[in-house]
Amino acid sequence: MPSLKLKKFKEINLKDPIFDSLKKQYKEFSEWFKKKSDEPAYVIETSSGALRGFVYLKIETGEITDVSPSLPAAKRLKVGTFKIIAHGTKLGERVIKKIFDHAIDENVSEVYVTVFDTHSQLISLFERYGFKEKGSKTTKNGTEKVLLRSMTDLEDDILSDYPYVHSNGVNKFLLAIYPEYHTNLFPDSILKTESPDIVTDISHTNTIHKVYIAKMALTRLKKGDIVIVYRTTDIIGRARFRSVVTSLCVVEETRARKSFVSEDAFVEYAAPHSVFTEEELRHLYQENDRLYTLRMTYNAAFGKRTIRGVLIDEVGLSEQSRWDLLKLTEDQFAKIIELGKINEGLVVD
CATH class of the missing domain: 3.40.630.30 (Gcn5-related N-acetyltransferase (GNAT))
Structure with missing residues (x-):
């Protein structure tokens, strides 16, 4: 790009x-x-x-x-x-x-x-x-x-207050994304081990708004909830050292496949903000009755990417839990933000 x-x-x-x-x-x-x-x-x-x-x-x-x-x-x-x-x-x-x-x-x-x-x-x-x-x-x-x-008189609105993140009264989640999708969706969160050539000049790369598509139910996420993006390992067996948290996002909305009136409506909604091509989106729609979208704002890239081992040992995340969509406690969220070294004023009550 x-x-x-x-x-x-x-x-x-x-x-x-x-x-x-x-x-x-x-x-x-x-x-x-x-x-x-x-x-x-x-x-x-x-x-x-x-x-x-x-x-x-x-x-x-x-x-x-x-x-x-x-x-x-x-x-x-x-x-x-x-x-x-x-x-x-x-x-x-x-x-x-x-x-x-x-x-x-x-x-x-x-x-x-x-x-x-x-x-x-x-x-x-x-x-x-x-x-x-x-x-x-x-x-x-x-x-x-x-x-x-x-930048001081905030309106408690996701877009009008962007990039500030309101943390009071909302749930916080860890959301996993595979390496092959991660950097195209979150270009400012590229890892030092990745080549910038993999980021292409297309809509979803440039947007503040991102659409994440999954087969797992995303409806537990509500407008205003905070999402910390977790890039999974790119080497099998090395997750403890290769999986990292990279980005801070805010939920705009979630939708289920059945909420779209047609395949075309789904493609029109997702194409500008997701990592998938139109052909891939149509295939996803046709092949999966259970399909969910999560639209969110991309608010910040972490200055330091905390690895899975630290998330377990210092933040207190359970190694036995599934981390595809993991709810965080207030203390866990605060610790991840602290370790991530984002601007301290970005997260507000």
């Missing part, structure tokens, strides 16, 4: 076609770009080096006076420039996730972006994840909307 990485402006080709529309919309864009020579920006490149995305992020701490109404002094992350060529791959969601990763890491109170109202799809993307219109910004290029997302 195209890599998402930081590069200095001077290392980025200003003549790349991705910047053509920005040059037309912002008369000063080329000069602004050159002045940022030594500053970093996120770029998404294909294997040939062509740009599929460009995102410039900037930390601001003072009062924002070039918007109306002005914004009081606070530590904010400004999305200075955002341009994505998604080609139906939902690459925008991947970049939104990176913006939030950056915001969490910098511990900002707000994230904001200005965007012309002609970019309706981009506005909808930001609004889906909690951005709200807070004013306008007028320059010689025209008037833009100011969209702002608070």
Whole structure:
């Protein structure tokens, strides 16, 4: 898949076609770009080096006076420039996730972006994840909307509060996934022993939303429940050292096969967010009367992947239990989060 990485402006080709529309919309864009020579920006490149995305992020701490109404002094992350060529791959969601990763890491109170109202799809993307219109910004290029997302005033909503995870009053589970499916579904949780070449540029790779499909009943999972993804071993007999927890997710919904009115409805629902091809999905539907889907948000990759042996010895998970879908106690969940070294502010009451 195209890599998402930081590069200095001077290392980025200003003549790349991705910047053509920005040059037309912002008369000063080329000069602004050159002045940022030594500053970093996120770029998404294909294997040939062509740009599929460009995102410039900037930390601001003072009062924002070039918007109306002005914004009081606070530590904010400004999305200075955002341009994505998604080609139906939902690459925008991947970049939104990176913006939030950056915001969490910098511990900002707000994230904001200005965007012309002609970019309706981009506005909808930001609004889906909690951005709200807070004013306008007028320059010689025209008037833009100011969209702002608070990182402190949460709404107890899975999407509006993303990537925060509400832990109070919900169940926590360990959910197993085979290695051959794991990294394509959770690309930020790739193991150091895996090659990045196995991650392909397709919808389910880029999405914040994931659909997990299984023959076991998933209906005990409810909206808001927390799922810790457990990647099973890739070498038989080595599970104690090769099986690891990798990711933190939140349940959006579960569905049984019978809830889909047709095979086509099942495929339409699952295809953009699951690891299976359309042909594989149709086969699953045709061959299994008992089939369940779990749709969840992909909130964080663990900084440290705790192995099965530690989960047994230190967390207290039973070696005799089946770990395909294992309910966790509050203490077990808290210990896994602690060992996983994710940002301590990401899980909230």
